[in-house]
Amino acid sequence: MRLTRRGMLVGAGVGGALLIAFPLIPRRYPVPLEAGKDEHVVDAFLKVGRVKGGAAGKADCILTVAVPFCEMGQGITTLVAQIVADEAGADWRKVAVEAAPISPAYADPVLSAKWAPLWMPAFASLGADAEGMLARLHAERGPLMITADGTALAAFEAPLREAGAALRAMMAQAAADKWGVGWEECETKDSFVTHGPKRLSFAELLDTAVDYDPPAVPVLRAEPPREKPGQFPEGAPPRHPRLDLPAKVDGSFTFAGDVRLPDMVFAAIAHGPQGASVLSSYDKQAAASVRGLVGVVHARRWLAAVATDWHSADKAVRAMEPRFKADGPIADSEKVLVALDKALTKGEPQRLLAEGDPDALLAKPSLTARYDVEPAFHAPLETASATARLRHGLLELWIATQAPERARRAAARAAGLSRRDVIVYPMHAGGSFDARLDVRIAAEVAAICKVIGKPVQLTWSRWQEALAGIPRTPVSAQLDGALSPDKTRVLGWRARLAVPATAFESGARLLDGWGVTDALDLQDQADPMACEGAMPLYRIPEKAVEQVPLALRQPTARFRGQAHGYTAFFTESFVDELAHAAGKEPLSFRVGMLEGEPRLVACLQGAGRLAQWGGGIEASGQGIACHQMELALGGGRVTKGLIAVVATARSEAGVVRVERLSAYVDIGRIVNIDIARQQIEGGLMFGLAHAVGGASGYAKGRPLAGRLSQLGLPLLADCPKVDIAFADSNEDPFDPGELGMVAVAPAIANALFSATGVRFRRLPLISEGL
């Protein structure tokens, strides 16, 4: 392939305006990476260095890519490195990664824009453009470095490509000058620069290449990275195997709880009941008899014991039998159910979105259904853990967190230090599903470390993870629909959600450092983010989404799938009920209302083909559901992720058995198809877990299903046959991390209706009992 500078610039324009828009924004911040020995910093995302020990003792040129995200299993580390390596033309075996430090260079304007209502509630629309100055300023001021809402590619694919392009240009210039040719005519591949038959390795060129400046306007490859589904069928060896793969099969991969420091001690902790509770008393003497006890640390809302090993620390903290008392609302499901019911039946709804006005049509609705969703628990397999060391006024923190900068603030405040005196070493998380947006453990370990005066590793027990972790909100909804007199079309639709302002509440904790109790005060207000995805895409002339805000008086948090995890359940259950009421086949009923939505229609038809859809007829046990998620890229551009799922299920003696899930997924252009497939596979199973379990109520602040085995999470034997197909699309990429889970619960609920004739309108589905 002959590459010319002009050709590549045009290509970049074709590939997406974002790619050329970004460089126009001045980079006002110093590059935060430091070069090690024999290393050269290319830019904020990339270093190159010489490492001895290549083939025949020759030096290798190693690319080290800085990853500004929390790896939680979603493969982002590999994706980031791959984008740089492909653009540079580097050998994948010579690419390394390191965690990026906290810096405005990694600020995420796409997330800032998406979360504008959280930091600028009064004039959110002004901050909602990712390419606008306000979103960028907000992101950089924090800096906003948070792994959430699937913004990674949208915000960072362009600068990552630029980093790779800069290195390619430097290498090509060094080679071209040696050969006396134009550098734009050189190609790079497998860490070699080539020009016709001439060939020089990156390692050979490195010394001279670092003296060349890359062009001021990055020269990108004509095509952005893409793996077409047809080229990589299921089971094909990945072109870019995950970088973390080898260490993840031999026990050498290090989590926050695996950090070992000289003289380190171990801490266990007890929190009070979920909600507003404060420590009232404990028996300090009872801990004294535990061998290895180092000390006891208490705070307003927790008690910790520190020992020479975690087992003893855990024994000590339990022996002290800490007692807590309420200083505000305590989580209680009975009260929550009453509050949700009252809000839905008697509360004042606020209209958030409308096309037309369905109220007149719905004075006498053709169909009304009520749906209820329980609080969902993240239940990552790794419990929260963090390690801290305080030396000479500098606090070091080893922690898996989706919000390293917020963790740094929390730790600094707890230790009485300036933020500049806290160093965060980001660790990979053993699952999160948004649990690791909670940075309280950073404050806890910092406080314990300061009192004890030794390096401390704090690990929450499984019970503490269940007790103190904050679940996704419960929600109740009433859906009303009006069919045309001939029952061929839906004329009116209204979704009314009784839900607290969970996005504002969790946003205040995360972005503003509010405590759990204070943030509860924000629940009783309208919150469009808490109702995202509730407006059906279906062509219905009069449709509206309403929220009845309420003070739930029980803390709520973000969770994989966000509001879509319940709004898709409402929409796709109810449209299925309407189809049945109209006597229509559920797939064609949906397609009939999706004029102008070819991508979603393709998903429905694709899922139908995979599952050999039999029409969802009575007793078939097949059910279908679809959903679309969106992310604003800035400048009015929006990227979309779409999915349709067919479930085959049956219910036996109150146990839901899902035999097969077939998903057709459109996430636009796919950068790494094996990782995308992993995310959809995992997302489908996460959706299955959400459909059949993963939830708990509370009694007096104690979770009723606090043990892992009580959450009804799927085991290997529960794993159905799964078929996944991806749309071959060149639209802007959409993150597959959350999309996989959203349509599973309604597909299963609809399948159970087909199997049993009973509608399952509560999540998890089995709590309705058969």
Add this chain to the structure above:
Amino acid sequence: MSISLTVNGRKRIVETDADKPLLWVLREDLDMPGTKFGCGAGLCGACTVHLDGDAVRSCQTPIADAAGKAITTIEGVGLNDIGKRVQEAWVALDVPQCDYCQAGQIMSATALLKQNPKPTPEDIDGWMSGNICRCATYMRIRAAIRTAAGLPAEESVA
């Protein structure tokens, strides 16, 4: 008390309480953190190790019960042919996501293939039902066990 163990073929002596779970002796006394703490109640399988070849939950195994026995952990399972095949299948099929449960999954899978070299799908499902994976890598775990056993990754449809 002083307890002598054989871990991955190496003799080790630890000074500890007899009731301390093997999990914490491995992770802290012996500085082998590959074996993971998930629930502390024997419910999730993240802490699975082999005791004289049998899969056990190390969080539920008092160290005194492991005294004098041969312990194999994720750090040493690759020294054994079956363990090595399992690890290779895990890599070939790109199984792990977050990885936290995978040490336990690999230890359970290796123990299965040791006593049942050609497991049926039902054997695999039944044997692995004590290992939770919240990322839900189950499909690939199933296929990887079959691959390690020399069976086709997908069960053929009869």
